[in-house]
Amino acid sequence: MNTDMRERMKAIAERAFLESIEAKRNLCREGTELLVDMAALLAGAFRENRRLFIFGNGGSAADAQHLAAEFVNRFQLERPPLPALALTVDSSVMTSIGNDFRFDDIFARQLQALAQPGDVAFGISTSGRSPNVVAALRWAREHRVRTIGFCGRARSDMDPHCDLALHVPAALTARIQECHITAGHILCGLVEEMLFGRGTESNP
Numbered sequence: 710m711n712t713d714m715r716e717r718m719k720a721i722a723e724r725a726f727l728e729s730i731e732a733k734r735n736l737c738r739e740g741t742e743l744l745v746d747m748a749a750l751l752a753g754a755f756r757e758n759r760r761l762f763i764f765g766n767g768g769s770a771a772d773a774q775h776l777a778a779e780f781v782n783r784f785q786l787e788r789p790p791l792p793a794l795a796l797t798v799d800s801s802v803m804t805s806i807g808n809d810f811r812f813d814d815i816f817a818r819q820l821q822a823l824a825q826p827g828d829v830a831f832g833i834s835t836s837g838r839s840p841n842v843v844a845a846l847r848w849a850r851e852h853r854v855r856t857i858g859f860c861g862r863a864r865s866d867m868d869p870h871c872d873l874a875l876h877v878p879a880a881l882t883a884r885i886q887e888c889h890i891t892a893g894h895i896l897c898g899l900v901e902e903m904l905f906g907r908g909t910e911s912n913p
């Protein structure tokens with residue numbers, strides 16, 4: 710690689726780092742209160758033995774699985790497992806629904822099979838427009854399943870179907886995703902703290 714090319718690549722990398730930092734700084738200012746509310750909603754549902762279902766496409770499917778693993782196994786505290794499931798992990802279920810019905814139904818139909826009133830449906834979409842995410846949130850809302858969403862900056866199609874929606878103040882999909890996983894980790898930490906942290910029933 711010649712020097713010009715190296716300098717150009719470094720500039721691209723530095724810009725990405727700085728945009729990511731800026732997006733997270735803005736999210737910290739605009740989204741912290743809402744994350745605490747989301748954590749309280751989730752902690753309340755887990756206290757009532759309700760379950761969490763997480764879903765999204767592409768990078769957000771990976772986020773769904775990553776966050777489900779934090780809840781089921783553990784995040785930062787030694788504590789009992791929490792019931793969370795990513796709706797992105799069973800290729801047989803997803804391909805059969807996509808093939809026999811519509812790809813837009815792959816998450817909603819799994820909720821129809823698994824979710825009960827009081828459970829929580831958690832949709833993740835950077836555009837806020839993925840039809841399968843929106844359809845699942847819509848079904849959940851109509852069936853007394855609590856709904857939370859992570860999306861991007863703009864008003865999103867998820868909003869009308871979410872009890873709580875976190876909007877990330879960034880334009881690029883990648884920067885929004887980086888904020889989503891940070892916010893997801895924070896959410897896991899807050900839920901653990903609310904359920905098992907010092908001063909709680911399980912840890913007086």
Ligand SMILES: O=C(CO)[C@@H](O)[C@H](O)[C@H](O)[C@H](O)COP(=O)(O)O
Pocket residue numbers: 765766767768769833834835836837838839842882883886
């Ligand atoms: O990870 C990325 C881009 O960074 C992609 O895989 C991205 O997640 C996919 O294009 C998704 O289909 C985008 O869906 P959404 O976030 O708009 O709901």
Ligand SMILES: [Zn+2]
Pocket residue numbers: 768883886
């Ligand atoms: Zn990505």
